[in-house]
Amino acid sequence: MSLMIGGIEAGGTKFVLAVAENDGKIITRKKIPTGDPEAVITDVISFFKQFPIQSLAIGSFGPIGVDPRRDDYGSIKNTPKKGWANFRFLDLIKKAFPNLPVVWTTDVNVAAYGELTLGxxxxxxxxxxxxxxxxxxxxxxxxxxxxxxxxxxxxxxxxxxxxxxxxxxxxxxxxxxxxxxxxxxxxxxxxxxxxxxxxxxxxxxxxxxxxxxxxxxxxxxxxxxxxxxxxxxxxxxxxxxxxxxxxxxxxxxxxxxxxxxxxxxxxxxLLGDDAGIVGALKLASEKLTDQVTAL
CATH class of the missing domain: 3.30.420.40 (ATPase, nucleotide binding domain)
Incomplete structure (x- = not known):
């Protein structure tokens, strides 16, 4: 069986989660309304714990911290979305999956990447x-x-x-x-x-x-x-x-x-509403390749 990868398109209205084979073929997906952040992240972690994913890419609504040298890296910053301002999204994911290679970027970036590669x-x-x-x-x-x-x-x-x-x-x-x-x-x-x-x-x-x-x-x-x-x-x-x-x-x-x-x-x-999750999975696949090459 091929390796599994995960993707998250974290939008202001809903989260789209997907697990795919490394060639991008989606095995399963799930949608979660963007409600209370702690509850959402608990659901996200529970979903991915069911699968032996080898890498994960997250495209999040923002603004988000994108510079690894800064303290706000991995956080959703000054958003009007209730409960999500200054929420340390990436830290919680890494705590749940400590050895997992993760890509962290914006929701529109993953959509752009989906259109670049497959749209x-x-x-x-x-x-x-x-x-x-x-x-x-x-x-x-x-x-x-x-x-x-x-x-x-x-x-x-x-x-x-x-x-x-x-x-x-x-x-x-x-x-x-x-x-x-x-x-x-x-x-x-x-x-x-x-x-x-x-x-x-x-x-x-x-x-x-x-x-x-x-x-x-x-x-x-x-x-x-x-x-x-x-x-x-x-x-x-x-x-x-x-x-x-x-x-x-x-x-x-x-x-x-x-x-x-x-x-x-x-x-x-061309990809419509699938652009974001397709792009996230593509980035997760490439992250996995980078990890294998580094080894």
Missing amino acids: AGRGVNDLAYLTVGTGVGAGIIYQQKLYTGYNHAELGHLLMQPRAKDQFLGNCPYHGRCLEGMASGLALEKRIGHSAKLLEKDDAVWRTEAFYLAQACVDLTVSFAPEKIIFGGGVSNQEQLFPLIRESFTEQLANYVDTPPVDQYIVHA
Whole structure:
């Protein structure tokens, strides 16, 4: 029997747990609502104790501590999620599995890695992945590796230049008119005053939504020069957005730098809701390989 690996996509709404063979074939998975942290972690540990996993990758909602040299490494930091602020997630996992190789990163990073390896990003070295749902998050892949620095990227809080005549002040309590404040699902609903599910596909508000997502694509293009920009998340499932984003992107970029053809450059995720857990398992598999090589 092949070796077993584990993956955790720890989202703000739910945790997705999976055990797979080292080739990525999932044996079993489980979903847990993101409730009381102690209860959730107890359930997580109990789930993985049932299997002889040889490595584990965790992609967590954040912000999280990602620098091993700092005291907050492995912690969920200043989140509004009740009970989770300053929660030492990784320490508890390592205490339960003391000899297990573990990858620790963000939930959007594992989704980005899933799309890189098995989704819309196959065949490229550098990409940006944006998830647009309740909030907005982003993961950067540089030379097929996850990009992190002093902190992980928080590109959902890129400051936005307002669209002409747009009086909406944004929904972000920290920055107002940042990308998340202007284009997240919650921002969209605050803007229109009701559920976005009631919007017609040709409603004019989609053009405003596309303007801000396109502006983010311009920022990513001039900052990171990716080979591809991939959109995931519930808002991004509105297929009518993509022609509008590409049109607005082309106008806002104004031919300043070259990009691949825009219909191949700004695309929808292929893995959908599975991107995160697929990426986590892929990272766990690679961690296991690294461990074997080191031996």
